Amino acid sequence: xxxxxxxxxxxxxxxxxxxxxxxxxxxxxxxxxxxxxxxxxxxxxxxxxxxxxxxxxxxxxxxxxxxxxxxxxxxxxxxxxxxxxxxxxxxxxxxxxxxxxxxxxxxxxxxxxxxxxxxxxxxxxxxxxxxxxxxxxxxxxxxxxxxxxxxxxxxxxxxxxxxxxxxxxxxxxxxxxxxxxxxxxxxxxxxxxxxxxxxxxxxxxxxxxxxxxxxxxxxxxxxxxxxxxxxxxxxxxxxxxxxxxxxxxxxxxxxxxxxxxxxxxxxxxxxxxxxxxxxxxxxxxxxxxxxxxxxxxxxxxxxxxxxxxxxxxxxxxxxxxxxxxxxx
Amino acid sequence: xxxxxxxxxxxxxxxxxxxxxxxxxxxxxxxxxxxxxxxxxxxxxxxxxxxxxxxxxxxxxxxxxxxxxxxxxxxxxxxxxxxxxxxxxxxxxxxxxxxxxxxxxxxxxxxxxxxxxxxxxxxxxxxxxxxxxxxxxxxxxxxxxxxxxxxxxxxxxxxxxxxxxxxxxxxxxxxxxxxxxxxxxxxxxxxxxxxxxxxxxxxxxxxxxxxxxxxxxxxxxxxxxxxxxxxxxxxxxxxxxxxxxxxxxxxxxxxxx
Numbered sequence: 001x002x003x004x005x006x007x008x009x010x011x012x013x014x015x016x017x018x019x020x021x022x023x024x025x026x027x028x029x030x031x032x033x034x035x036x037x038x039x040x041x042x043x044x045x046x047x048x049x050x051x052x053x054x055x056x057x058x059x060x061x062x063x064x065x066x067x068x069x070x071x072x073x074x075x076x077x078x079x080x081x082x083x084x085x086x087x088x089x090x091x092x093x094x095x096x097x098x099x100x101x102x103x104x105x106x107x108x109x110x111x112x113x114x115x116x117x118x119x120x121x122x123x124x125x126x127x128x129x130x131x132x133x134x135x136x137x138x139x140x141x142x143x144x145x146x147x148x149x150x151x152x153x154x155x156x157x158x159x160x161x162x163x164x165x166x167x168x169x170x171x172x173x174x175x176x177x178x179x180x181x182x183x184x185x186x187x188x189x190x191x192x193x194x195x196x197x198x199x200x201x202x203x204x205x206x207x208x209x210x211x212x213x214x215x216x217x218x219x220x221x222x223x224x225x226x227x228x229x230x231x232x233x234x235x236x237x238x239x240x241x242x243x244x245x246x247x248x249x250x251x252x253x254x255x256x257x258x259x260x261x262x263x264x265x266x267x268x269x270x271x272x273x274x275x276x277x278x279x280x281x282x283x284x285x286x287x288x289x290x291x292x293x294x295x296x297x298x299x300x301x302x303x304x305x306x307x308x309x310x311x312x313x314x315x316x317x318x319x320x321x322x323x324x325x326x327x328x
Numbered sequence: 329x330x331x332x333x334x335x336x337x338x339x340x341x342x343x344x345x346x347x348x349x350x351x352x353x354x355x356x357x358x359x360x361x362x363x364x365x366x367x368x369x370x371x372x373x374x375x376x377x378x379x380x381x382x383x384x385x386x387x388x389x390x391x392x393x394x395x396x397x398x399x400x401x402x403x404x405x406x407x408x409x410x411x412x413x414x415x416x417x418x419x420x421x422x423x424x425x426x427x428x429x430x431x432x433x434x435x436x437x438x439x440x441x442x443x444x445x446x447x448x449x450x451x452x453x454x455x456x457x458x459x460x461x462x463x464x465x466x467x468x469x470x471x472x473x474x475x476x477x478x479x480x481x482x483x484x485x486x487x488x489x490x491x492x493x494x495x496x497x498x499x500x501x502x503x504x505x506x507x508x509x510x511x512x513x514x515x516x517x518x519x520x521x522x523x524x525x526x527x528x529x530x531x532x533x534x535x536x537x538x539x540x541x542x543x544x545x546x547x548x549x550x551x552x553x554x555x556x557x558x559x560x561x562x563x564x565x566x567x568x569x570x571x572x573x574x575x576x577x578x579x580x581x582x583x584x585x
Contacts, residue, residue, distance in 0.1 A: 075466065100488045101487075101488075103469065104467075104470075107453070107461075108467065115423070115545055116423055117452075117454055119452040120451060120453075133549070136451075137451065138449065138450050138451050139343070139353070139449055140451060142344070142345040144554060145550075146549045147548055189465075189500070191496070193482075193495055197489050198490050200489065206488065210584075253486065255506075258341050259341070267578070277342060289557070290574065302559050304559065305560035306561060306577055307561070307562045308570050309564070310567060318571035319575070321571070323575060
């Protein structure tokens with residue numbers, strides 16, 4: 001009999017990723033609804049200190065696999081190690097964040113386990129017949145597919161920001177189990193040589209709760225500083241439309257849309273973005289959309305909760321001042 | 329060098345999605361294109377051939393009309409194609425499709441397998457990585473730079489907030505993303521030549537699969553269309569007022585700030 005809901009906790013430099021806290025929080029709810037235990041799995045090196053924090057977010061049990069060969073993510077080693085503990089523990093479901101790591105690891109792990117995978121889900125509910133059902137955007141958010149599986153374990157990757165992070169409960173105490181990693185030469189055919197993370201005080205685009213984004217209406221690279229100033233006041237990330245990337249004003253990694261990043265922030269402020277269908281596909285699941293555009297006919301206004309027809313070069317600096325007062 | 333590109337034909341990015349009377353995604357009247365992420369894979373495959381010699385084989389799964397996308401890949405410079413086409417594919421999941429592809433590749437040599445990191449229709453990004461697992465070769469995903477030297481490749485892969493440099497032994501599966509290259513347009517000569525290139529169409533029976541072999545492990549219960557977002561309120565007036573009012577609404581109504 002399969003047991004438990006397992007969350008693969010992702011950490012970077014011993015910092016737990018926000019999406020993992022979201023999964024623990026939602027996992028706790030499902031565990032309470034179904035009577036299943038919630039199990040967190042942490043892989044890495046020098047990570048034992050993370051167990052306390054993971055415990056406060058609701059894990060009943062924490063499996064720690066600490067090995068210097070796991071200090072950086074590689075597909076082969078993480079797949080092998082997880083395959084082994086999952087086969088031994090026989091969980092009902094295994095959930096990962098749909099991050100760069102999750103996207104790379106989950107398909108390979110699913111195939112080694114011989115199971116299906118629901119990728120990039122934005123919804124997850126308990127299901128009377130199949131234990132869990134998943135909702136995932138397809139056609140870049142223009143439609144949804146609703147999935148279930150009768151094969152165990154059920155694997156799914158969950159999009160960042162799909163679920164809120166619950167308040168940690170310091171009184172919770174989790175059982176801690178240490179497992180050892182067995183990694184062979186076959187797991188090391190792809191070797192990580194170097195990681196380059198651009199130093200940034202701003203949150204990562206796909207994880208940010210607030211995104212300030214600019215398009216063709218920004219008129220040039222130099223003007224994005226206005227959006228950066230606004231974003232920094234409210235702890236946001238800065239995104240852009242494809243037009244701004246194609247013009248060479250912004251790096252590709254900041255592009256939101258069908259051929260860029262798909263984001264689901266609480267607040268998306270679109271500045272000088274016309275709202276092409278491909279852009280809307282990438283940000284249409286934002287909770288609130290603000291649009292600032294001088295063209296009253298711009299398509300972005302058809303999806304904006306708050307629309308401002310006007311000159312962004314005049315309005316954005318005023319917003320920065322106004323938001324500073326509000327949050328300051 | 330033997331290069332395989334797994335590619336998919338998808339709806340145009342402009343396509344509006346509606347459901348047909350059976351609740352399935354309506355494909356009628358939709359313009360079809362090569363999945364944009366696969367274009368980078370095709371282009372990179374052709375560049376590898378131009379540098380090292382060899383052949384580019386494009387492989388796809390789907391209906392007979394997928395030949396159009398495959399001929400376009402051939403017009404760009406791919407040498408031959410295998411289309412796995414069978415009505416039974418309609419109900420397969422990513423697990424089954426990876427198994428089917430691996431079987432189709434069992435008779436052809438490969439040093440590198442390229443595929444787009446995700447298809448813009450199902451947005452799952454699973455099949456290429458699963459294929460690597462079936463073939464027991466390593467994989468590196470979301471690659472923006474690829475250098476091959478002998479039986480090693482050095483690749484730069486996109487990760488959240490930056491990049492990772494990975495060394496991988498070949499054969500390997502590499503999934504491609506925007507930034508890797510600038511895919512070429514087919515030339516007129518390329519289009520002419522593409523018509524004579526070999527494109528084999530095989531069925532699941534040809535590959536030795538029965539319906540039971542490929543029963544899905546993940547089931548799609550239904551499709552739905554998201555509720556259209558509605559235009560909300562316009563805030564009008566002097567810029568100073570507009571800024572103040574937006575701040576107030578975000579705080580009091582949206583409860584964000």
